[in-house]
Amino acid sequence: MRGLITDIIPFSVNDGPGIRTSVFFKGCPLRCRWCHNPEAQRGSPQVLVLPSRCVRCGACAACPAGARGPRGELDASRCEGCGMCVSVCPAEACRLSGTEMSPESVLSRILPDRPFFRGRGGVTLTGGEPMEQPAFALALASLLHREGIHVAMETCGHTPWEAFRDILPFVGLFLYDWKITDPELHRSWTGKDNRLILENLKKLHAGGAEIILRCPVIPGVNDTPEHFRGIAELTEELPRIRRVDLLPYHALGNNKRLQLGMAEDGFRPPDEETVTRWHRSLRALCRVPVCR
Ligand code: SF4
Ligand code: SF4
Ligand code: SF4
Numbered sequence: 001m002r003g004l005i006t007d008i009i010p011f012s013v014n015d016g017p018g019i020r021t022s023v024f025f026k027g028c029p030l031r032c033r034w035c036h037n038p039e040a041q042r043g044s045p046q047v048l049v050l051p052s053r054c055v056r057c058g059a060c061a062a063c064p065a066g067a068r069g070p071r072g073e074l075d076a077s078r079c080e081g082c083g084m085c086v087s088v089c090p091a092e093a094c095r096l097s098g099t100e101m102s103p104e105s106v107l108s109r110i111l112p113d114r115p116f117f118r119g120r121g122g123v124t125l126t127g128g129e130p131m132e133q134p135a136f137a138l139a140l141a142s143l144l145h146r147e148g149i150h151v152a153m154e155t156c157g158h159t160p161w162e163a164f165r166d167i168l169p170f171v172g173l174f175l176y177d178w179k180i181t182d183p184e185l186h187r188s189w190t191g192k193d194n195r196l197i198l199e200n201l202k203k204l205h206a207g208g209a210e211i212i213l214r215c216p217v218i219p220g221v222n223d224t225p226e227h228f229r230g231i232a233e234l235t236e237e238l239p240r241i242r243r244v245d246l247l248p249y250h251a252l253g254n255n256k257r258l259q260l261g262m263a264e265d266g267f268r269p270p271d272e273e274t275v276t277r278w279h280r281s282l283r284a285l286c287r288v289p290v291c292r
Contacts, residue, residue: 002100003136006040006128010113016152016173018121021113023106023140025125026098027132029158031191032179034218034267036253038260040128045081045098048259049074053093060085060094074261103139107147114149122150124175131159134167141170154214157197164200165207173210175245176201180222181230189221205238216247217278219270225281232285246282246292248275 004026012022027043028035035041039048049072056071063085067078072093086094110123123144130137130153141151153167154175178201180186183193205211215231217223235241254264270278275292282290 001136001139002102003106003133003140004043004045004098005101005106006037006097006099008106008109011116012124015124015126015154016122016175017150018118019116020121020124020152021110022124022126023110023130025127025130025133025137028127028129028156029132029192030129030156032216033189034216034221034249034253034265036250037128038253038257038262039097043132045083045096046076046079046260047074047081047083047085047094047096048256049261050093050095050259053091055091055093057090059088059090062088076261103136103143106140107143110144110149111147114147117149120150122152122172124152124154125171126154126175129156129159131155131163131167134159134163137163138167138170141167145170157200158192159196159200161200161203164204168204168207168209171209173212174204175212175214176204177214177216178231178234179216181227185222189218201234202238205240209240211238211241212243212245213241214245214247215282216249217270218249218267219274220267223270223274223278228278228281228285231282232287235286235288241288243288244282244286244290246275246279246290248278248292 006026007024010021012020015022026040028041054072058070060068060072061070065078065080067075083096086096125137144151150172151170152173152175153171156177183195186194248270249267251269279292
């Protein structure tokens, strides 16, 4: 069995409790317009090009998929991820995102990090969306569980229930995204409505899952009283939600968007005062702690 992985990053402190190793899966069913990991959306390997390094030599124009222009321009929609341009580029301007790995090879990358987990930390499956590769995620989570390593999963929740049902015994914590309460607005900003996401959240809750709700807040998209009330109502209805994480929009994804030949997302990061106001509003509404 092979999975498609974009990165494995040790010493992560923002993806669950303690010190963790984060495994980034490639492929996601959503297309959030503010996505900070756009290279993880497509479920196949693809190239990124660093414009500042490119010397416009044209060596990559021989791309068999016709994805590169005469001076190295990238048409990401045509890239088939063959890696040819990475090997011919004299300036190391190209890199391939998406490596096939077995669950055992991912585990062997993780095991040296185990001393840093110190009981509290562990491994977080993230992405992209881990549940886009459900058999691989299940195999990896069960290997980690057998090793006694805590597994957290960051998920957008948009997957057939059976995938969650099967992996639930091996996942100690779900970092569950709740992006927009209104289903149609959710569709217009992410490409899918949130009905399946909500159903899965309720089923995970009924199945005894530990859940932290992760709420990205994007100025002009979901920084509304209606959505904040929606978040609070979820924490009332589902008492196993132990915390809400407020994730203010940041623009770090734009750098990668440029490397993928995409336009910038057009959002602006909120200032500190705005984030403090959001935090205060959510804290006043929610029965659980709200962290930022
Ligand atoms: S081979 Fe590298 S340096 Fe040359 S045009 Fe392509 S990306 Fe730029
Ligand atoms: S990896 Fe490079 S050479 Fe291969 S299809 Fe993509 S752009 Fe073309
Ligand atoms: S769910 Fe996450 S990875 Fe997928 S498109 Fe949205 S922000 Fe990007």
